[in-house]
Amino acid sequence: MGKSDEGLKSETAPVPRETPRSHRSAALVGALPGLAVAVVVACVAALLGQLVPLIGGPVFGILLGVVAAAGIRPLRAQPMTAGYRTAGTFVLQASIVVLGTGLSLGEVAQVGATSLPVMLGTLAVALGGAALVGRALGLDADTRTLIGVGTGICGASAIAAASAALKPKDSDVAYAIGTIFTFNIAAVLLFPPIGHLLGLGAHSFGLWAGTAVNDTSSVVAAAESYGGGASSYAIVVKLTRSLMIIPIVMALVALRTKRQRAAEGLSRSRLPWRRMVPAFIVGFVLAAALDTVGAVPASWHPGLSALGTFLVTVALAGIGLNLRIAEMRKAGARPLLLGGALWVAVGLASLGLQAVTGML
Template identity: 60%
Template sequence: MESSHALPVKPLPRVLAGTRRAGRASGAVLPGLAVAVAVALPAAWLSRLVPTVGGPVFGIVVGALAGALLRRMAPRGTAERLRPGFAIASRQVLQASIVVLGTGLSLSDVLRVGVGSLPVMLGTLAMALLGAWAVGGLLGVHSETRLLIGVGTGVCGASAIAAVTAAVGAAEARVAYALGTIFTFNIAAIVLCPPIGHLLGMSQEAFGLWSGTAINDTSSVVATSYSYGTEAGQYAVVVKLTRSLMIVPICVALVLWRSFGRRAQDARQDESAGRRIWRAFPVFIIGFLLASAAATYDAIPASWEPALPVISTFLITLALSGIGLSLKFSKLREAGPRPLLLGAILWAAVGATSVGLQSITGQL
């Protein structure tokens, strides 16, 4: 006897159509994603040989070169067929990398740094963001490029650029310019900061605070501060992790600002403010906060801890490989040297602000 509560069954043609659509979608994405992985693997290997450069920078450089070769040598239309996979790498994989990044950032680290270091961190962040807006405007640098260089200088280099790119969908050429600028001044910091620290007679803690707030990428902070001393290195890493937390409010503020700006141009005035905030809030930021909370309360198995930073770095490298593969050098030439000049001015201003605030607060 047939049950009156039988579950509804979709017609077979509809099921088959849905399966075919899913198959076509995966078929469109997988080739490009596979190429991005093929670029990311040697980029990750190169970063082990030259750790001060880092996988993300190698990823976008190798990706850009590989993309140029594909467009020149592959059969016509190949690059366009691979583009959906590149887009997945540069968006969804990028967002996943930020979530995994949160597992290495315990919220309790903020408390260990102490209230005394917060004026220096907040002051240098304000200098980077306001300086990028003001100086970049005077130089005629595109607003997206200004934003990326500002957060890269003020927060944590490639990771901050990746997070903001995931939040606002910045153009590939502007991401490449920002990463190139940040990389240039990371190398300058490794060479110049230790001698300047000795010249100024900085203590281990003072140099750790300075390098943690004035140098961009974590790898460069570690290389620079540990060359000054073990105590400086340990303090700089904690400062750097705490500084990285600013990714969250910056990304949320950017997404909300852009979302409300777009809504204002639409006719959807009946939508409540709460619903607009929920629609605008980036899911990957929620994941980042949950991952950080898990790290804070020791909810992550100890056996996973060595692998998670490696996974996060590789995912960022994969994402930036996808961005590099989509990049066209003609777009870079259009911007000229002005972004690099902006990065130089911000780097010097943030370093001087950090020293000045330490002097004012008695930490130098």
């Protein structure tokens, strides 16, 4: 065989094909720089959250992410965005699973038997009001859904879970987080004096705070400020309310899947049930079940809760880093108007339902 034949053979040799595993490895390596930036921002946000617990690490995370990306040009470079997206998807889903370890289904069953009508009623008011008022205000579907879920269930954690299901624009998530944050502060300041003015007992105030205040930290702050042992009941009500994440996320995934298939001309075929039950929701339920049977030691709860909150902070930092301020100017004050309307409606509905069911 001559040199020309050898050259021809080398030129026509097959090129090794890239396997799915090598593709995933390359994607992971490419995401590391942006993910590392999100973690650094989250660390700073977590420290600030400890200093100002009323605001909390997750809110600081998205705020610092937006500011950092706006002020430091290299952070806006295209190679960094892969890591930000990883934080806003996979880390976000992992945070929901970890947070499930703090949910005892036994306590949920005990509290749910008495408070379920109030919880379901306030959730219906939040979601129905978000659809009606949000549409009247001209907000897009994802923004009003995220604000409704955040108001009706559990603030930033519910927004995180719904975001993992809906995959909305980063600006929609920012609108929802900012709105929930605003009315969390208002609730902590206003609920205790209003409760004393109405003469609510500790149990009634705990149920009111647990169903009408958004984030867990704000529920604790408002109930502790009210005193009389209201905080212990409010916390359990709030954790029970968090379980509403499961059916809501499954419904959102089913709706999104149905719309996608309709757009592809597949509306008459069966929905793929495996896609309708996200893996992170299965993980959330399994984590709660493990905690219920005592497989998660009580001594681990503070650490796991802190880890779950930190993962939410990393995810929101990634979303903030990937967000551009110009995108947020379009909606103006409309998300706040929707959040305010829902906040008032849910607060009144909680008190009204307690009165109707004889719990006030």
